[in-house]
Amino acid sequence: MNVQYLRKSLKIAWLTYYRENREWIARLGVWVDCTGQRRPSSGFILGTLSTLEPQLTSLLPLIVDLSNDPDRIILALGLNFNPDDELDELDDDAPKMLPSRTLASETPLDLPETKPASKVPAVRLSSKIDEACTGVGERD
Structure with missing residues (x-):
C-alpha cells in the first residue's frame, strides 16, 4: 500500500465531502483547535472518512492498535488542517472567469449562468491536488 x-x-475525499456539506458542518459544535489548526474534531473526520473511503475502514483496526489517540491519527494521515483555509487556497489557484459585459447598444446574449469561484465543482479539487504530485519513485 x-x-x-x-x-x-483521504484529503481529496474529506475536502470534497466538506465542500459539498460546508454549510451545515460549519454550524456544528464539532470544531476544535489542534496544534494551532481549527478543524472539525478527529472523531468527526474519521467517522466521515470511514464511510467515504473503504480502504481506510480496513486499516483503522491496525491504526487504532498503533495509536488510540484520534488527534495523532489525524496528524499521521495528514488531515490536521482547516478545511475552509484549504478550500480557499485551492479556489484562489483556480482560473477565474471574467464577467461578461454588454454595451448599452448591444443586445445581451443568452449565455449560461456561471458558478461563482467558491462553487468550483469537486472534480477540480482532485485534479488540482493531483497536479501537485511529485511522484513516488527514487531518482538517481
Whole structure:
C-alpha cells in the first residue's frame, strides 16, 4: 500500500465531502483547535472518512492498535488542517472567469449562468491536488 497515495486520497475525499456539506458542518459544535489548526474534531473526520473511503475502514483496526489517540491519527494521515483555509487556497489557484459585459447598444446574449469561484465543482479539487504530485519513485 502506498501511504502517500492514501493520504492524498483521504484529503481529496474529506475536502470534497466538506465542500459539498460546508454549510451545515460549519454550524456544528464539532470544531476544535489542534496544534494551532481549527478543524472539525478527529472523531468527526474519521467517522466521515470511514464511510467515504473503504480502504481506510480496513486499516483503522491496525491504526487504532498503533495509536488510540484520534488527534495523532489525524496528524499521521495528514488531515490536521482547516478545511475552509484549504478550500480557499485551492479556489484562489483556480482560473477565474471574467464577467461578461454588454454595451448599452448591444443586445445581451443568452449565455449560461456561471458558478461563482467558491462553487468550483469537486472534480477540480482532485485534479488540482493531483497536479501537485511529485511522484513516488527514487531518482538517481
